Amino acid sequence: MRGTVLAIARRVGQRLLSSIPALLGVVIITFILMRVMPGDPAVFFASGPSAGKAEIEELRHKMGLDKPIPVQLVLYLKDVATGDLGRSLTTGQPVSTDIRRRLPASLELTFTALFIALLFAVPLGVTAALRPGSPVDHFVRMLCTLGVCVPTFVSGLLLIYVFYYLLGWAPDPTARIDIFAASPPEITGFYLIDFALTGEWAGWWAAFTQLLLPACTMALFVLAPLARMTRASMLSVLGGDFIRTASAMGLSRTRIIIVYALRNALLPVLTITGIVFSTMLGANVLVEKVFSWPGVASYALDALLAADYAPVQAFVLLMATIFVMVNVLIDVLYGIADPRVSVE
């Protein structure tokens, strides 16, 4: 047992170490992109169009923009290494503070969406695999084909139209909670958890209904790859010898499907979930914009349109880091679920 834990730890360490060059590349590319961006942030943030040359020069000096780009890069890398991500010019706050405040909103949305997607995708995929070629199978295939064709910003807006305008079931699709309602005390930053912890169930329900539409929008977007993978991997597992043995030994069908087949079939689904998660990080930008969701993606987008470097750089670095972490986590989970993988 202790050996396994050690092996896993070594594996995690190796994977993290080997991802450092890629992360460094991400930081450098983002930095360069932000520096060649047209528009001078010093001019943008000078007191007004009438700002004198001297004032702009002073701002440039204060922001370190008057140094050569390689020097700026080295300074930036040093700052990042010490955890200083710079200061946002639009909000006036340190970027790390802004991101810490906004990250829970994005994560709550992404995780809820992933949960909803898995909740539907796995049963759909399994049902389709149990009866290949049946109407159910064709229905699932059609759903998957359509699912990847609808851009998230269109499906989000249409959901708003149906559930807010036509049916009136959903609350006003802006922000995480009604502007007149009190937000929960800041504990974890996840509204659903915070409301539950303080026992304010009315607030919990308000936050939940607000979250449902954006989460469903994103879930629709990732339903297809998850369901498709579940179907494919379930099909190949169901054809295995051990399934035949199990049914020959007279085990019940439910038991065979759920205990023996599904558990084995979920491994490839796990891998796809990792990939899906990283696409969701990108798709967040569009969904957060549609629903005015105060997450990190909309923060980065606003900063990008205002030529505010620091938040964009921090956001890209954060997303890349989360991406790497998720991949390592999936790797470890895979190793635990299927010990044969970690042998090599």
Next chain:
Amino acid sequence: MSATTRHAMFVLRGNPVTALAATGMTLVVLVAVFSPWLAPYDPIASDVAHALQPPSAEHWAGTDQLGRDILSRILVATRLDLSIAVSAVGLSFVIGALVGGFCGYRGGRLDRWVGRIVDVLMAFPLFVLAMALVAAMGNRVENIVIATAIINLPFYTRFARAEVNVRRDAGWVEAARACGEGHLSVVLRFLLPNVLPAMAVQISLNLGWAILNAAGLSFIGLGVQASTPEWGIMVAEGARFITTGKWWLVGFPGLALMLTVLCFNLLGDGLRDILDPRMRT
């Protein structure tokens, strides 16, 4: 009839959806070519007296906030959206196939470096990278093309590299070399043409993705100027009116996007059935 055509006909007969997708695709291309003549109204002429009108016999898809005919705008936008996607995917296909092909053939230091660059690109959330690229290079349509091409590049490079790599030491490649073909010609005339069918499937699937991507970029306000007829920006402008029930501003451009992407994807699946029987689902 050659064996390939016969095989294609055989597969198509069993899969009418592909034929349907091909027809749809042809229609989209025809619209893209002839849209200026097909559009019933001027796509940029505003008519404030008839703003925000729901679909009617006069305006089949309604009018937008400036009274512009939505159907005309959608038809005219087809050309722009399609050419962005086609040129982006074409660009990344050519570069990716060449770079990946040579890396897979030669291996060594070049291969390792390219592999590392690809790893870095793959570590980005791709849509965010595209956003940053367009913002950095300037808000122009060409830059949407370049950004979309760059985020597609890793897939083509990896794909071409892997496919060429497994064939590198095949008998017929050895034979070509033994006949005195240079390395350049072995890659260009022998290896890449063999990889092409598998890549064609990728291209078709990627085109759909590229269209969604470009529309997403213009939806957030990057790349295309606001007055230009383009599906993503039409959705973005219509978004303001969705909470007051003006669904046609978003619905019709959205439908155009969806149907086009659907055609590309179904065609990709069909192509895979025809070209690569091993992958058939």
